[in-house]
Amino acid sequence: MTIAVLALQGAFAEHGQMLDKLGADHFEIRQKRDIEKHFDALILPGGESTVMGKLLKDLDIFDTLKRRIEEGMPVFGTCAGLILLAKEVEGGTTHLGTMDIRVKRNAYGRQLGSFYTEEEFEGIGRVPMTFIRAPYIEETFGRAHVLARAAGKIVAARQGGHLVTAFHPELSEDTRIHEYFLEMCKAL
Ligand code: GLN
Numbered sequence: 001m002t003i004a005v006l007a008l009q010g011a012f013a014e015h016g017q018m019l020d021k022l023g024a025d026h027f028e029i030r031q032k033r034d035i036e037k038h039f040d041a042l043i044l045p046g047g048e049s050t051v052m053g054k055l056l057k058d059l060d061i062f063d064t065l066k067r068r069i070e071e072g073m074p075v076f077g078t079c080a081g082l083i084l085l086a087k088e089v090e091g092g093t094t095h096l097g098t099m100d101i102r103v104k105r106n107a108y109g110r111q112l113g114s115f116y117t118e119e120e121f122e123g124i125g126r127v128p129m130t131f132i133r134a135p136y137i138e139e140t141f142g143r144a145h146v147l148a149r150a151a152g153k154i155v156a157a158r159q160g161g162h163l164v165t166a167f168h169p170e171l172s173e174d175t176r177i178h179e180y181f182l183e184m185c186k187a188l
Pocket of ligand 1: 045046048050078079105106135
């Protein structure tokens with residue numbers, strides 16, 4: 001199984017390091033010709049969702065990725081990656097729009113823009129959660145299912161092949177959420 005990591009902008013390198021630790025085969029998508037290579041699953045990293053959304057279009061890779069996700073390719077979105085996947089975005093525009101969640105961008109305000117906590121994650125246990133100017137999920141609907149909450153807000157969810165976290169698991173030493181994604185990919 002090969003995982004492609006979208007590497008247009010943001011914290012993509014840390015996802016690669018996590019996948020290295022887990023011995024998973026991966027490569028980076030930087031331009032259109034990269035999406036012609038074979039990959040079974042995709043990671044959308046944190047960064048700036050508006051910039052990433054625009055680059056996806058400008059580089060002409062938006063439609064192919066959207067189609068493959070709609071066809072069921074597993075995808076893991078962290079932070080801005082979560083925003084890219086949301087069908088509804090408060091305070092911003094919809095991008096790939098494939099997951100039944102409504103998100104609020106920069107949702108914790110200036111004071112709480114970045115913070116660390118540890119909370120329960122369904123099926124895993126307590127996990128470290130690093131938030132950086134993070135969104136949260138205001139509501140899941142349709143087929144989306146809540147996996148974790150922090151400070152009363154939904155911060156992780158799953159829907160079929162979609163896994164999203166508002167925090168950055170790639171910035172901790174804990175590999176369990178990436179392992180969860182790899183297990184999810186194998187089971188689909
Ligand atoms: N605030 C960013 C956005 O709206 C997300 C921040 C992040 O990915 N760390 O896209």
